[in-house]
Amino acid sequence: MPNDLLAELAQLDHIAGVKQANSANLAKIDGLQIYAGNDDMLADVLDLGEPGGVLVASHLFGEEMRRMAEEPERRREIDDGLEDVHRDLAIAPLACSVKAALNLLGLGVGVPRLPYVALDEHETATIRALLERHGMLAAAA
Secondary structure (H helix, E strand, C coil): CCCCHHHHHHCCCCCCCEEECCCCHHHCCEEEEEECCCCCHHHHHHHHCCCCCCCHHHHHHHHHHHHHCHHHHHHHHHHHHHHHHHHCCCCCCCHHHHHHHHHHHCCCCCCCCCCCCCHHHHHHHHHHHHHHHHHHHHHHC
């Protein structure tokens, strides 16, 4: 939704916030809390003084995302450290990638619901390499 429409909606008593997933429209809107709708937007949303996000990668990297909120002086450094996370999880729909990662970590969350499908061998290898780079597979073993 364009920001002028969001500004109108912000005037309604029962609308308090919006999940913004379009970085081109990311802006403060008077009377409306903005939540990051994409993992790679969290630092920008927090820099605006907004409260946080609705984030898929938080199932794997929640500690780092919490630190971005609590350590603003290190926010960009932490976000830069997640650049490969944003890139590699996007090899497939995020719900599928995160389920694959959780399964690789031994949490046994099963396969995605249709219409999503499990990752193929190449996609799974990408997620496995991501977890290895971040030291998560060794911790899960």
